[in-house]
Amino acid sequence: MLAQGIDPAQEKREQRDALISENRDTFKAIALELHGSQTVDFTEKHRQTMLFRLQTYLLPVLGNKTIKRIEPQDILAIVKPIEARGQNETARRLMQIMGQIFRYAVVTGRAKQNITGDMRGVLRPRRVTHRAAITDQRKVGPLLTKGEDCLFTLGERTYYEAILKCALRGICEDNSTTKGGIYN
CATH class of the missing domain: 1.20.1280 (Monooxygenase)
Known part of the structure; x- marks a missing residue:
């Protein structure tokens, strides 16, 4: 490394900083940060419901992924099977929660865009009675x-x-x- 003009200590610091940044920018870290800070005024029942949906449906699949690396296909892989089971409202709410998380990531500078905004219309519309x-x-x-x-x-x-x-x-x-x- 020294022969190439690279400082090994500096290289190690940059790798460590990149790893810390990547861990800070995971879907799970952003989702839990949003849940902790933005849901303070929600009722406890609503906070628990949102956390349940995160832990049950979203975090097992997307939790360890860096938010910048999540693609619309990853989101479809979560919500389409739920919709196919007839749980349309759950699928819609999950899209809503992911939209909140991506908007928060954009505002805090950890994502370039809210990809759920481009996915409007992928779920069946509500049945109006x-x-x-x-x-x-x-x-x-x-x-x-x-x-x-x-x-x-x-x-x-x-x-x-x-x-x-x-x-x-x-x-x-x-x-x-x-x-x-x-x-x-």
Whole structure:
């Protein structure tokens, strides 16, 4: 090495620094750092759910990889089998968590881009279930009367009235007969 003009001590330091940097830039290190710092305001249950998903699905496969070396195919290899089992929501949430991790890595300078952003649409879209709703203003009155006949505690009554005000805001805006009334 000396004959080539390379300082062996300097070379060893650079290799050690590269190894430390590589360990600091693993998917696991970034994910746990994000979980520790960015989820402080989350409920404990949500923090535990996120950690469970990390430990169960993501860290066993991606944990030791340097974040810069993770490819979209690596991510697909995780979420597609989960989606194939019918666990669409889990697959979607895992994509969401990985997106958060990659965004954090980009912001902290450990990744060049969030590769999950380019993967929008790889999972099947959510199945939307439409629910019945009262859209005829004449049918709202009987529904409200039924609700008023129920026995409520003070807290339930307040909650019921708040829901009614929100629900009727859109219905009653154009209806001049209800303006100034109790449900306005």
